[in-house]
Amino acid sequence: MLKLLKTYSMIKKCYNSIILISTVTVLLSLGSCDPAKKYEKAETEAITNYLNSNPTDTFKLESDGLYYLDVLDGTGRSPVLHDTAHIVYTGKFTDGTVFDSNAGGADLVFPVGEGYLISGLDEGVTYMKEGGKATFLIPSKLAYGTQGYYTIPGYSPLVFDVQLVKVIPGPSK
Numbered sequence: 001m002l003k004l005l006k007t008y009s010m011i012k013k014c015y016n017s018i019i020l021i022s023t024v025t026v027l028l029s030l031g032s033c034d035p036a037k038k039y040e041k042a043e044t045e046a047i048t049n050y051l052n053s054n055p056t057d058t059f060k061l062e063s064d065g066l067y068y069l070d071v072l073d074g075t076g077r078s079p080v081l082h083d084t085a086h087i088v089y090t091g092k093f094t095d096g097t098v099f100d101s102n103a104g105g106a107d108l109v110f111p112v113g114e115g116y117l118i119s120g121l122d123e124g125v126t127y128m129k130e131g132g133k134a135t136f137l138i139p140s141k142l143a144y145g146t147q148g149y150y151t152i153p154g155y156s157p158l159v160f161d162v163q164l165v166k167v168i169p170g171p172s173k
Helices: 002-031 035-053 119-125
Strands: 067-072 084-093 098-101 108-111 133-138 158-168
Touching: 035 133, 084 119, 119 133, 119 158
Parallel strands: none
Antiparallel strands: 067 133, 084 098, 084 108, 084 158, 133 158
């Protein structure tokens, strides 16, 4: 009987160890299966691939992740908060597919820094001067984020070719 109790006790310890190890393994597996990490990695790769496929373009990386490239220096004023900017733009995915453009149509007119545009585009315009052209590579956190917008999937870095046509001074402070 004593031998049977020792065997039962040993089996119970093994069983408890197996259950503990299995539980820890499952919990660790679930914790590492964060789907956002996969999308963030894909976005980082898309940005890197875009920059590598355009090696002659020297983008300036801003502290918040916006990539800015002057294509043609303007000679007018730079827009500041509450100025009204008139722009012509073409929005593309990093593979070059155009998703929106107003080229050949009316200028997009908006008050700078008031949240009417995605933040990366709004910010990028402030680095330009009237009459200038620039390209912005905008990470998703400064565009449509994790959720996306209509035909733009979440975690999509976007490329905007922008011409700053006119700047109208905003209300003076």
